Amino acid sequence: xxxxxxxxxxxxxxxxxxxxxxxxxxxxxxxxxxxxxxxxxxxxxxxxxxxxxxxxxxxxxxxxxxxxxxxxxxxxxxxxxxxxxxxxxxxxxxxxxxxxxxxxxxxxxxxxxxxxxxxxxxxxxxxxxxxxxxxxxxxxxxxxxxxxxxxxxxxxxxxxxxxxxxxxxxxxxxxxxxxxxxxxxxxxxxxxxxxxxxxxxxxxxxxxxxxxxx
Numbered sequence: 001x002x003x004x005x006x007x008x009x010x011x012x013x014x015x016x017x018x019x020x021x022x023x024x025x026x027x028x029x030x031x032x033x034x035x036x037x038x039x040x041x042x043x044x045x046x047x048x049x050x051x052x053x054x055x056x057x058x059x060x061x062x063x064x065x066x067x068x069x070x071x072x073x074x075x076x077x078x079x080x081x082x083x084x085x086x087x088x089x090x091x092x093x094x095x096x097x098x099x100x101x102x103x104x105x106x107x108x109x110x111x112x113x114x115x116x117x118x119x120x121x122x123x124x125x126x127x128x129x130x131x132x133x134x135x136x137x138x139x140x141x142x143x144x145x146x147x148x149x150x151x152x153x154x155x156x157x158x159x160x161x162x163x164x165x166x167x168x169x170x171x172x173x174x175x176x177x178x179x180x181x182x183x184x185x186x187x188x189x190x191x192x193x194x195x196x197x198x199x200x201x202x203x204x205x206x207x208x209x210x211x212x213x214x
Contacts (some may be wrong), residue, residue: 003030007049009037010207013107014068015056015163020070021155023196025080068102072155085155090151095149099141099156104124105135107163110175114166128174139180140167146189153193161190161197165204 005023006029008015010176022029034040034055040051047066050057058065058074076086087093095105112127138160141148150154167177177183208212 002061005030005032007032007034007041007046007055007057007059008151009034009055012037012055012205013115013162013165013204016165016204017068017159018058018071018075018163018198019057020158021075022201023200024083024158024194025076026089028074031187036190042212055110069104069159070153070160072160073100076155084152087150087154096156099148099154100159102137102141103156103163106138108162109134110163110166113173113175123173125174131175134167135175135180135183142182142186147186153190157186157190158197161187165201166208168205 004027006015006020006021008031010033017032023214037053037055040046041050041055044146047053049059052066054066056066056068056071058071060074061193065074073086076083080086083089086096089103096170109127109131113123115129116123147153148160164177164183167175168187177187191201
């Protein structure tokens with residue numbers, strides 16, 4: 001069987017999510033780093049693999065999957081030893097799915113604030129307001145709960161925590177997770193839930209620090 005290949009960029013939070021989930025369930029990935037996501041993903045060969053020309057892309061024996069949350073669902077459903085990260089029970093799974101859809105919007109709201117900052121620009125005040133609104137919503141979701149979807153950690157927890165990863169640098173951007181106590185306590189639980197999450201988080205922090213220094 002051919003190894004699973006992940007087309008990856010070290011600074012991409014969606015790529016990081018795939019590496020985290022694969023590591024937790026014990027799936028080895030052959031990492032193919034994409035140096036220039038704006039150029040290298042638009043070759044005819046890569047466009048056949050992913051018409052969206054985005055990373056991550058997972059290649060599994062001729063099957064190509066894009067979108068990090070879909071890849072995470074696939075990896076757990078096919079390769080995990082149990083279904084704790086993504087339950088088979090539809091009543092439990094739908095809660096995970098709902099949080100993953102929430103995360104998709106959350107990630108874009110955070111990106112709309114962070115990307116201008118990394119480019120030396122100012123974020124739009126309306127985008128800052130939307131990002132803070134999402135943090136307040138997340139805080140309400142976690143009220144009285146240990147995890148986002150059920151009584152144990154799932155891919156939803158890893159996905160949402162991953163979307164907030166850049167905020168730990170305490171960037172002066174008007175978006176502050178420390179004002180949301182439920183979120184802060186939950187982020188600590190997620191990071192301590194599995195060693196692999198911490199390992200990949202360390203790699204991401206180092207790469208992001210280098211970017212910020214530049």
